[in-house]
Amino acid sequence: MKTVFLDANILFAAALSETGGSRALFLLAERKVIKIVGSRYALLEAKRNLQKKNEQALPKFWSLCAELIELSDEEVDLGFETTWQPHIISKDLPILWGAFQLKVDVLVTLDRKDFMNEKIKKQKFPFKIMTPAELIQSL
Numbered sequence: 001m002k003t004v005f006l007d008a009n010i011l012f013a014a015a016l017s018e019t020g021g022s023r024a025l026f027l028l029a030e031r032k033v034i035k036i037v038g039s040r041y042a043l044l045e046a047k048r049n050l051q052k053k054n055e056q057a058l059p060k061f062w063s064l065c066a067e068l069i070e071l072s073d074e075e076v077d078l079g080f081e082t083t084w085q086p087h088i089i090s091k092d093l094p095i096l097w098g099a100f101q102l103k104v105d106v107l108v109t110l111d112r113k114d115f116m117n118e119k120i121k122k123q124k125f126p127f128k129i130m131t132p133a134e135l136i137q138s139l
Contacts, residue, residue, distance in 0.1 A: 002139075003035045005099040006068070007109035008045035010132065011038065015050060015061035021132025025108065026067055033139060038065075039072040039098035072098035087119050099127055106130055 004025065013022035029036040043065055050057050076097040088096055092114050099107040107129045109115045115129050130138070 001032065001035055002105040003037060003102065004029075004135065005072075005095075005102060005104040005107045005127075006036055006038045006042065007095050007107065007111060007115075008042040008049070009110040010108055011042060011046035011061065011064065012049050013110060014064050015046070015057040016054060021136055022110070024136060025132055026064055028136070028139070029067055029069075034135075035069050036067060037070045037072070037098075037102050037104060038068045039094060041072075041094040041098065043071070070102060072101040087123060089114055099125075106135055108132055108135055 006025065010022045010025065013020060014026055017023055025034065025036060028034045046061065047058070050061055076093050084093060084096060092111070095107070095109070104127050107115070107125075107127055108131065109129065110131060112131070114120075120129065
């Protein structure tokens with residue numbers, strides 16, 4: 001079973017839509033096809049965005065958060081930050097850190113601009129970075 005780290009935008013999208021790839025990841029976890037994990041940082045970011053854009057989705061968001069098996073620490077290791085800061089924007093460092101810290105198989109994100117650019121594609125990660133659709137197709 002693959003361990004999958006969810007970026008904040010996945011939590012946000014899953015809370016807003018009953019259908020789509022982000023919500024499908026939770027169904028796959030429920031069926032024990034994948035194990036989903038995240039970070040407190042991602043939860044807070046998704047919660048803030050939902051509060052700004054669609055507060056009615058917060059109850060669904062909290063019920064989805066209860067499905068996460070494990071959460072990474074919030075504090076990014078200084079050595080990690082120094083190593084990876086040239087490759088990714090600062091606000092995404094905690095997401096990358098969480099994926100490393102929890103030793104996941106896949107980091108799932110909808111953020112193609114920051115996580116799927118040429119700089120990042122050149123890096124050797126111990127996990128893959130995919131969109132929900134890419135992960136679902138690979139299973």
